[in-house]
Amino acid sequence: xxxxxxxxxxxxxxxxxxxxxxxxxxxxxxxxxxxxxxxxxxxxxxxxxxxxxxxxxxxxxxxxxxxxxxxxxxxxxxxxxxxxxxxxxxxxxxxxxxxxxxxxxxxxxxxxxxxxxxxxxxxxxxxxxxxxxxxxxxxxxxxxxxxxxxxxxxxxxxxxxxxxxxxxxxxxxxxxxxxxxxxxxxxxxxxxxxxxxxxxxxxxxxxxxxxxxxxxxxxxxxxxxxxxxxxxxxxxxxxxxxxxxxxxxxxxxxxxxxxxxxxxxxxxxxxxxxxxxxxxxxxxxxxxxxxxxx
Numbered sequence: 542x543x544x545x546x547x548x549x550x551x552x553x554x555x556x557x558x559x560x561x562x563x564x565x566x567x568x569x570x571x572x573x574x575x576x577x578x579x580x581x582x583x584x585x586x587x588x589x590x591x592x593x594x595x596x597x598x599x600x601x602x603x604x605x606x607x608x609x610x611x612x613x614x615x616x617x618x619x620x621x622x623x624x625x626x627x628x629x630x631x632x633x634x635x636x637x638x639x640x641x642x643x644x645x646x647x648x649x650x651x652x653x654x655x656x657x658x659x660x661x662x663x664x665x666x667x668x669x670x671x672x673x674x675x676x677x678x679x680x681x682x683x684x685x686x687x688x689x690x691x692x693x694x695x696x697x698x699x700x701x702x703x704x705x706x707x708x709x710x711x712x713x714x715x716x717x718x719x720x721x722x723x724x725x726x727x728x729x730x731x732x733x734x735x736x737x738x739x740x741x742x743x744x745x746x747x748x749x750x751x752x753x754x755x756x757x758x759x760x761x762x763x764x765x766x767x768x769x770x771x772x773x774x775x776x777x778x779x780x781x782x783x784x785x786x787x788x789x790x791x792x793x794x795x796x797x798x799x800x801x802x803x804x805x806x807x808x809x810x811x812x813x814x815x816x817x818x819x820x821x822x823x824x825x826x827x828x829x830x831x832x833x834x835x
């Protein structure tokens with residue numbers, strides 16, 4: 542080249558470097574060192590970029606060795622060699638989990654099972670797995686408490702990611718003792734460093750699901766969100782069940798906008814009791830004034 546080229550174009554199909562200004566071929570037959578696959582999302586890249594899928598939901602983060610039997614079946618080995626390879630595979634699986642890790646493996650299995658049934662997003666499950674490992678490093682739980690701790694970690698993670706997941710709903714669905722849950726939750730907060738994951742649920746995250754279940758309009762959604770914002774600005778949501786507050790505001794908004802729903806219908810859609818809606822309804826109507834212009 543007579544002069545230094547500043548605008549260079551790479552032709553990946555032909556493996557050439559071309560100067561955009563002069564059209565001169567700078568280099569040819571270059572080797573493309575990029576991966577032979579493409580990824581359009583972070584999860585897709587993570588699956589393809591590594592030989593194994595790295596996940597906190599596995600006790601060894603997925604960094605393990607697996608002896609495959611496909612090669613054994615497709616290649617003519619002697620009987621003795623085949624038996625030896627199968628025995629190595631069995632021993633490799635057996636030593637993957639030592640006796641000190643059996644509880645955490647069982648807890649992570651419960652967590653993965655719960656997340657699969659509830660269709661929890663992957664990032665929430667990963668956060669819950671990190672919290673669960675922190676819990677096991679700080680306290681030595683009994684085997685009877687393993688499933689409850691999996692639910693505790695999932696509830697904390699859902700609050701961190703603003704996922705509308707209620708502890709009461711999980712306790713009923715997976716048959717977990719409520720007293721044991723609250724006892725373990727307080728012990729986790731006292732003994733485990735989970736302050737970085739600690740967050741409080743905003744009642745507004747429960748509104749969309751209630752609106753969808755009741756098939757109400759977007760106007761009801763907007764008014765309910767405005768009422769919750771007003772309540773939060775005056776500190777009236779502290780110490781109250783966020784789902785109950787969301788249900789009460791949706792109930793009030795449906796009445797104001799003439800899309801009336803009964804307390805029984807709203808309670809069923811929000812998975813709360815009618816008593817909760819009545820109590821939150823009285824609290825809201827005593828504290829704020831709603832003016833309707835006709």
